[in-house]
Amino acid sequence: MxxxxxxxxxxxxxxxxxxxxxxxxxxxxxxxxxxxxxxxxxxxxxxxxxxxxxxxxxxxxxxxxxxxxxxxxxxxxxxxxxxxxxxxxxxxxxxxxxxxxxxxxxxxxxxxxxxxxxxxxxxxxxxxxxxxxxxxxxxxxxxxxxxxxxxxxxxxxxxxxxxxxxxxxxxxxxxxxxxxxxxxxxxxxxxxxxxxxxxxxxxxxxxxxxxxxxxxxxxxxxxxxxxxADPACDSGFVDSAPDDVVRQILQYALAQRGKPYRWGGTGPDAFDCSGIIYMAYRNAGLSIPRTTFGQWPFGERIEQGEEQPGDLVFFNAGPGTSKDNPGHVGMVVSPGTMIEARCTLCGPIKVTTYRDRPNIVGFTRPLRNDTVLAQLKRAQT
Missing domain, CATH: 1.10.530 (Lysozyme)
Known part of the structure; x- marks a missing residue:
């Protein structure tokens, strides 16, 4: 009863x-x-x-x-x-x-x-x-x-x-x-x-x-x-984007959910952690470094708690990495969550949480890099 x-x-x-x-x-x-x-x-x-x-x-x-x-x-x-x-x-x-x-x-x-x-x-x-x-x-x-x-x-x-x-x-x-x-x-x-x-x-x-x-x-x-999730339901993440550029970046990255991880992959069928980010920025007409090791020093450092969609979160994970040389990266899609291609045995690309993950090295905002700012300026003219 x-x-x-x-x-x-x-x-x-x-x-x-x-x-x-x-x-x-x-x-x-x-x-x-x-x-x-x-x-x-x-x-x-x-x-x-x-x-x-x-x-x-x-x-x-x-x-x-x-x-x-x-x-x-x-x-x-x-x-x-x-x-x-x-x-x-x-x-x-x-x-x-x-x-x-x-x-x-x-x-x-x-x-x-x-x-x-x-x-x-x-x-x-x-x-x-x-x-x-x-x-x-x-x-x-x-x-x-x-x-x-x-x-x-x-x-x-x-x-x-x-x-x-x-x-x-x-x-x-x-x-x-x-x-x-x-x-x-x-x-x-x-x-x-x-x-x-x-x-x-x-x-x-x-x-x-x-x-x-x-x-x-x-x-x-x-x-x-x-x-x-059905890609049609990504609007909760996409609508929170601060501008149209970030919106394009998120739309590409979220559309890759369910695809497998592959070391060195840049799509269209599989990606590694930095590959999906590299291609998402390319989708918005922006060029950033291809690898995690290159992406870490590229963006402007952001204090934890101030990150926003499109920013990157880095982890001390993988062979040869350290607190100053992170080996894994995800893209923030909303406060506390990211999209990531984690590893071969970790399942498909998906949206996960990062606040309870160990070994966070820090956050960066590639859109604040001078090279990217110049690319954005050229695109507007």
């Missing part, structure tokens, strides 16, 4: 005026032990969106195309019996379009509002005590400032149009699930799920619960990693 969400979430102290973790812990202790686990798993809809992001309009358009996903052999009996068919189709559809695990989306939907079936405040109208709304429980402020808004370029939030009506409605399951998929993708999914889910709701116990539910929804009992 499905138990409706109840209780309160410890992470809510940030949005509810500063309740302490100790008070929340005491409150949880008084819950009847027999029902403790069920109560925690299905608690009050939470204002999970504690960080903002950008709306990905192109992804919304791609996601509203024909052919919504239908249940398949990757579903467990639990998933088939517990997830409503319309919600399941949306989890599968937008999980595939954005490139995140459908069962993780479904697990968040279960944990937040029991797939929209909860009758608590904020699920179908209004907000809960902390300002969260809709089946995926976005804070309205991180949705875009309004519960329903027209989707236009430059929206500062995750408001999304999942049903193709031109509006992002936080109470509309299609819009909300698409927005949740984008947020997971922006913050590390499908590779760094713990980080992505933690950003969704900043509590380690919440991360553990979502991952456990996701496993129960998968036929194999494992979460798995989906195919690389």
């Amino acid at each position: 499905t138990v409706p969400p109840r209780g309160t979430s410890a992470v809510r102290r940030l949005a509810s005026g500063g309740r302490s973790w100790r008070l929340i812990a005491v409150a949880l202790v008084v819950i009847v032990p027999v029902t403790l686990f069920a109560s925690i798993i299905l608690m009050t809809p939470s204002p999970s969106m504690l960080l903002g992001g950008g709306a990905d309009g192109n992804c919304a358009e791609a996601a509203t195309g024909p052919g919504a996903a239908t249940p398949g052999t990757d579903l467990s009996k639990t998933a088939r019996s517990d997830i409503p068919e319309d919600y399941l189709a949306l989890y599968k559809k937008f999980g595939k379009q954005i490139g995140v695990q459908w069962n993780v989306l479904a697990a968040i939907g279960k944990r937040e509002t029991n797939h929209g079936r909860s009758s608590l405040p904020g699920v179908r109208s209004g907000t809960n005590y902390a300002g969260a709304a809709g089946p995926m429980q976005f804070l309205v402020s991180t949705w875009g400032g309004q519960a329903k808004m027209k989707i236009e370029p430059g929206i500062n939030g995750y408001a999304s149009d999942g049903d193709g009506d031109g509006f992002g409605d936080v109470y509309n399951p299609a819009d909300a699930i698409l927005g949740a998929a984008k947020m997971l993708k922006r913050n590390g999914a499908p590779d760094d799920l713990r980080k992505a889910i933690f950003v969704y709701n900043r509590a380690t116990w919440y991360v553990d619960q979502v991952l456990e539910i996701a496993k129960r929804y998968a036929a194999t009992g494992e979460i798995g990693v989906p195919a690389e």
